[in-house]
Amino acid sequence: MPLIESLWAMLGGATEGLPPWIEFFTFSSINVIHVVLGCSLLGASAGAIGCFSFLRKRSLIGDALAHAALPGVCVAFMLTGTKNPLYFLLGAGASCWLGAVSVDAIVRYTRCKEDSALGMVLSVFFGVGILLLTYIQKTGDAAQSGLDHYLFGKAASLVESDVKLIAVVSLGVLGALVLAYKELKVISFDPDFAGAIGLPRRLVELMLATMIVLSVAIGLQAVGVVLMAALLVTPAAAARYWTDRLNIMLMLAAGIGAFSGFFGAYVSYLSPKMPTGPWIVVAVTSLFLASLMFAPRRGVLSRLMRHYRFRKKTARENVLRTLYLFGERADNWEQGYLLNEILHHRLMSTLELRRALYRLERNGLIVETPDHRFALTAAGVHAAARITRLHRLWELYLTRKLEIAPDHVHDDAEEIEHIITPELEKRLIADLGGPQWDPHEKHIPPVGGVA
Amino acid sequence: MNGQYLSGLAEFLWGIPMAVLHADASGWWIMLIGALVSSACSLIGCFLVLRRLSMLGDAISHAVLPGIVIAFLWSGSRDILPMLLGAGALGLLTAFMTDVLNRQGKLQTDAAIGVTFTWLFAIGVILLSKFASNVDIDLDCVLYGEILYAPFDTVLWGESDLGPRAVWVLAGVTLANAIFVVLGWKQLKVCAFDPGLAQSIGINVALWHYLLMGFTSISTVASFESVGAILVVAMLTVPANTAYLLTERLSHMIFIAIGVGIASSVGGYGLATVLDGSIAGAMATVSGLFFVMAALFSPRHGVVAGFIRRRRELTLEDAQS
Numbered sequence: 199m200p201l202i203e204s205l206w207a208m209l210g211g212a213t214e215g216l217p218p219w220i221e222f223f224t225f226s227s228i229n230v231i232h233v234v235l236g237c238s239l240l241g242a243s244a245g246a247i248g249c250f251s252f253l254r255k256r257s258l259i260g261d262a263l264a265h266a267a268l269p270g271v272c273v274a275f276m277l278t279g280t281k282n283p284l285y286f287l288l289g290a291g292a293s294c295w296l297g298a299v300s301v302d303a304i305v306r307y308t309r310c311k312e313d314s315a316l317g318m319v320l321s322v323f324f325g326v327g328i329l330l331l332t333y334i335q336k337t338g339d340a341a342q343s344g345l346d347h348y349l350f351g352k353a354a355s356l357v358e359s360d361v362k363l364i365a366v367v368s369l370g371v372l373g374a375l376v377l378a379y380k381e382l383k384v385i386s387f388d389p390d391f392a393g394a395i396g397l398p399r400r401l402v403e404l405m406l407a408t409m410i411v412l413s414v415a416i417g418l419q420a421v422g423v424v425l426m427a428a429l430l431v432t433p434a435a436a437a438r439y440w441t442d443r444l445n446i447m448l449m450l451a452a453g454i455g456a457f458s459g460f461f462g463a464y465v466s467y468l469s470p471k472m473p474t475g476p477w478i479v480v481a482v483t484s485l486f487l488a489s490l491m492f493a494p495r496r497g498v499l500s501r502l503m504r505h506y507r508f509r510k511k512t513a514r515e516n517v518l519r520t521l522y523l524f525g526e527r528a529d530n531w532e533q534g535y536l537l538n539e540i541l542h543h544r545l546m547s548t549l550e551l552r553r554a555l556y557r558l559e560r561n562g563l564i565v566e567t568p569d570h571r572f573a574l575t576a577a578g579v580h581a582a583a584r585i586t587r588l589h590r591l592w593e594l595y596l597t598r599k600l601e602i603a604p605d606h607v608h609d610d611a612e613e614i615e616h617i618i619t620p621e622l623e624k625r626l627i628a629d630l631g632g633p634q635w636d637p638h639e640k641h642i643p644p645v646g647g648v649a
Numbered sequence: 650m651n652g653q654y655l656s657g658l659a660e661f662l663w664g665i666p667m668a669v670l671h672a673d674a675s676g677w678w679i680m681l682i683g684a685l686v687s688s689a690c691s692l693i694g695c696f697l698v699l700r701r702l703s704m705l706g707d708a709i710s711h712a713v714l715p716g717i718v719i720a721f722l723w724s725g726s727r728d729i730l731p732m733l734l735g736a737g738a739l740g741l742l743t744a745f746m747t748d749v750l751n752r753q754g755k756l757q758t759d760a761a762i763g764v765t766f767t768w769l770f771a772i773g774v775i776l777l778s779k780f781a782s783n784v785d786i787d788l789d790c791v792l793y794g795e796i797l798y799a800p801f802d803t804v805l806w807g808e809s810d811l812g813p814r815a816v817w818v819l820a821g822v823t824l825a826n827a828i829f830v831v832l833g834w835k836q837l838k839v840c841a842f843d844p845g846l847a848q849s850i851g852i853n854v855a856l857w858h859y860l861l862m863g864f865t866s867i868s869t870v871a872s873f874e875s876v877g878a879i880l881v882v883a884m885l886t887v888p889a890n891t892a893y894l895l896t897e898r899l900s901h902m903i904f905i906a907i908g909v910g911i912a913s914s915v916g917g918y919g920l921a922t923v924l925d926g927s928i929a930g931a932m933a934t935v936s937g938l939f940f941v942m943a944a945l946f947s948p949r950h951g952v953v954a955g956f957i958r959r960r961r962e963l964t965l966e967d968a969q970s
Contacts, residue, residue: 257760258704261767307952308944310698313759314890317703318940321883325933328879329920332927424711428767435760473778479771486764490754498754 222467228358230467236361237459237478240420243368244413245433245455246375246448250406252434253386253444256312259301260430262320263414264423266297268327272334283360283419291415297323298407356420367416371409375448382406383444421462421475428479429455436486439493458482512616513546513554515585518563519615520544521574522582526641531579534571583643589615590636590643591626597637598630604637665919672918678800678813680918683880683932685819686872687910690884691892692826693865695903698889699841704759705744705862706885708766709869710878712743714773722780729814733870740866743769744859796876796928815875822871829864830903833857838899876929883933884910891940894947909939 222230244260251259267290274289275281297319304315356364375382381402384392393399410430417426437450462478491498520543525531541551555572558564563578574582592611596602618626627633627645636642672680690706697703713736720735743765750761799815811817830837839847840857847854865885872881892905917932924931945952 252757252760255757255759257757257763261704261707261763304944307955308894309950310890310893310944311701311703313701313703314698314886314893317707317882317886318890318937320704320707321879321886321933322937322940324879325883325930325937328930329924329926329934330930332930333924336925424767424770427763428771431760431763432767435756435764438756471778473774476771476774476778479767480775483764483768483771490750490756496755 219468222464230463232356232358232361233463233466233474234460236356236364236420237463237474238456239365239368239459240413240417241429241433241455241457241459241478241482242452243371243455244417244426244429245437245451245453247371247406247409247413248430248432248434248455249437249444249448249451250382250386251410251430252438256316257431257434258313258316258427259298259410260414261424261427262301262316263294263297263411264418264426265320265327266323267291267294267415267418267423268324269293269330270296272327272330276330276334283363286419287363287415290418291411293323293327294411294414295408298411302403302407360419364416364420367412371412372452374405374409378402378405379445386444421478425475425479428482429458432479432482432486433458436482436489439489439496454482454485458485508616510554510557513550514558515616516544516546517551517554517558518574518578518582519585519589521564521572522579522586525574525579525582532573534565534567534569534573536571540572580646585615587643587645588618588623590640591623591630591633592618593638594630594633594636594642595626607637661923664923665916668919668922669915672922675800676918676922678816679796679928680915682796682799682813682815682819682875683914683917683928684911685816685823686876686880687884687888687914687932687936688907689819689823689826689868689872690881691888691906691910692823692830692903693861693868694885694889695892695899695906696830696837696841696861697865697885698893699899700861702758702762703886703890704762705747705865706869707878707882708747708762709740709743709866710873710881712766712769712773713737713739713866713870714770715739715776716742716773718773718776718780722776729874733874736870736874737866739769740870741863744862744866748858748862796880796932799875802875818871819875822868826864826868829860833860837861841899880929880932883936884913887933887936887940888913891936891943894940894943894950897949909936913939 248257248260251257270289270291270293271286272289273293274285278285300319301312301315304310304318305312310318381392381397382405384395384397385399385402385406389399389403392402413430414426417429421429433451433454434447436454437447440450441447458478458481461481462474462476465477466472466474489497492500494500517540520540521535523543524535524539525533537548537551537555541548544551546554555564555566558578559566559572563575563581564572565575566572589611592614593604593607596607596610597604633642669676669680694703694706697705716735716737716739717732718735720731723735724731746765747758747761750756750764751758754761756764800813802814804811804814804817836847836852836857839850839852840854840861844854847857869878869881869885872884888906888909889902891909892902895905896902913932913936916935918928920935921928921931943951946954948954
């Protein structure tokens with residue numbers, strides 16, 4: 199691609215040849231194209247199909263089925279005596295499929311749970327496979343060497359026919375997914391409902407299993423057993439953090455899978471000693487960790503932020519309420535109070551209090567007098583009265599409606615006063631008949647005013 | 650033609666007990682090692698099955714790879730102790746990461762296990778190809794670890810031969826697991842059946858979870874070093890599930906599981922000898938056969954019993970209508 203070369207020259211790069219990390223993007227080597235296409239398509243189809251097993255809480259089915267392929271590969275070799283990838287694919291597909299059916303049968307007909315079914319299918323099928331493999335090896339067939347490498351995968355050695363196979367199967371899987379989207383969606387979220395509206399539930403489940411089997415069977419050769427399991431689990435888990443909608447989740451997971459495949463191919467191009475499969479997994483797990491941390495709403499940081507903001511808000515509201523109590527006691531709403539006086543009444547750190555006061559002042563709810571006292575403004579009195587009202591309404595509600603003793607309600611009200619919404623406040627006032635006094639004989643500030 | 654096949658099959662089946670009876674000394678050691686692995690794994694496996702964590706054995710046995718590689722690079726030798734320590738540390742890390750993703754990351758358990766172990770395994774493979782590509786820790790070794798050679802790796806005390814090292818290690822692990830289960834019986838039982846209740850009666854659920862994880866990873870690591878990962882995974886899940894279909898009592902479940910495990914080891918040895926194939930693979934295969942038998946013919950939970958029960962109910966309904 200001359201465009202990239204001229205761009206590189208414009209940037210002042212060396213004239214003789216491109217550095218490898220750029221040369222990759224010219225896709226001049228046919229081998230690069232094969233590996234990139236194979237890995238990306240594989241990542242996309244496995245990522246998308248993995249969403250369904252994720253939603254059915256069977257994420258590890260990829261792991262189980264990938265192991266279950268071994269006996270099929272061995273039998274295919276024993277029957278044909280050649281290492282033709284197509285026969286291997288058929289053998290692997292058949293025994294994966296048998297594994298998937300076994301998992302379903304165990305869950306349906308015995309009382310064993312899904313994780314047990316997966317663990318048993320994985321280990322027993324693989325055990326049978328190893329038994330067959332060693333049997334083949336002992337018979338001393340010269341062609342058998344490297345049979346087990348089929349399971350560990352070697353993406354860098356993908357040739358054109360492999361890529362064609364991967365392309366056909368993964369595009370087929372993606373196509374089937376688009377066509378049967380609605381049915382698969384219903385099955386994943388509510389299988390009983392699917393049965394009730396007359397969907398052929400077993401047939402759809404079988405189709406889903408077949409799609410997973412196909413993805414596993416083509417993926418084994420490229421990335422190996424364990425890493426194939428990752429491609430089915432991790433993109434879906436990452437995508438789930440960003441959205442609650444299945445169609446978006448599917449596209450995200452496919453994109454994450456495809457990018458990771460691309461990245462793995464890139465790394466092993468730059469450093470041919472590096473295996474492609476593990477780098478695909480490192481890429482996909484990094485994307486997962488980024489999603490886990492930074493996704494809005496469901497991500498860890500976002501949840502920590504919400505928690506932090508809530509604590510700040512609680513601190514501010516506590517300060518307001520303390521000042522309200524002072525004002526109520528002195529029957530004077532203009533008077534200011536020292537930092538220590540507030541701290542004496544309300545257990546919080548000085549730093550926390552200063553921050554709360556700073557924010558309250560900026561919001562115009564509090565003024566600082568020249569002698570470093572803090573007093574409520576008119577708006578501040580209004581806000582403080584609201585918090586106090588909520589606190590006292592809740593205390594009254596607990597004593598009157600739930601018949602809790604008045605000396606047991608304060609702690610609960612202390613928490614709930616920060617949560618009650620205006621709608622809930624109206625309901626409380628209406629239900630309690632517009633009350634004037636709380637259980638401790640304190641006045642409940644009316645809406646829009648003070649005592 | 651048919652008769653020929655039948656007699657061939659009979660000869661094949663007859664060969665299995667004969668192979669066991671005529672086993673040489675190393676054959677008996679192998680069966681003992683298999684029996685110890687299955688006892689150690691069944692003791693823990695029953696609790697994993699009840700807590701729906703069956704896949705954890707598989708996860709741990711893959712995830713320890715970077716630990717083994719790092720221990721190898723660190724010590725520069727293939728000594729067993731650093732590798733066991735490295736693997737044990739990674740096993741605990743797997744359990745810990747799974748738990749953190751599950752709790753702090755709000756990720757469902759199965760996905761948390763999947764993400765964790767595939768990631769660690771990938772890092773292990775990368776480390777291996779980066780730093781240790783010229784030395785001989787091949788993946789086959791980690792995954793298959795051949796039980797066949799275990800009897801020849803013996804412990805020497807002065808002049809005298811104390812028997813295979815694997816037997817000592819696995820007997821120790823089995824004993825440790827047994828002590829753990831006996832001492833923590835009440836807590837483990839309540840945690841397995843009703844974590845909510847356990848919490849409310851003051852049992853430290855997290856502590857017992859981590860203890861169980863710790864013993865799982867020790868058992869996994871100690872076993873697969875001598876017999877291969879696949880047999881460990883099989884012995885953690887298959888005997889326990891077979892027993893789960895046969896009884897309602899936890900104590901019975903554990904004893905049945907150990908029995909099934911030992912029977913699988915002995916039968917597997919016979920099968921492997923007849924086929925001249927992998928012993929670990931054959932042991933896993935035989936345990937799978939035991940499970941299929943239990944699933945079909947268990948008096949209470951078997952498929953056949955269920956079928957008969959439904960038939961009887963149907964005819965009763967017919968009679969009443």
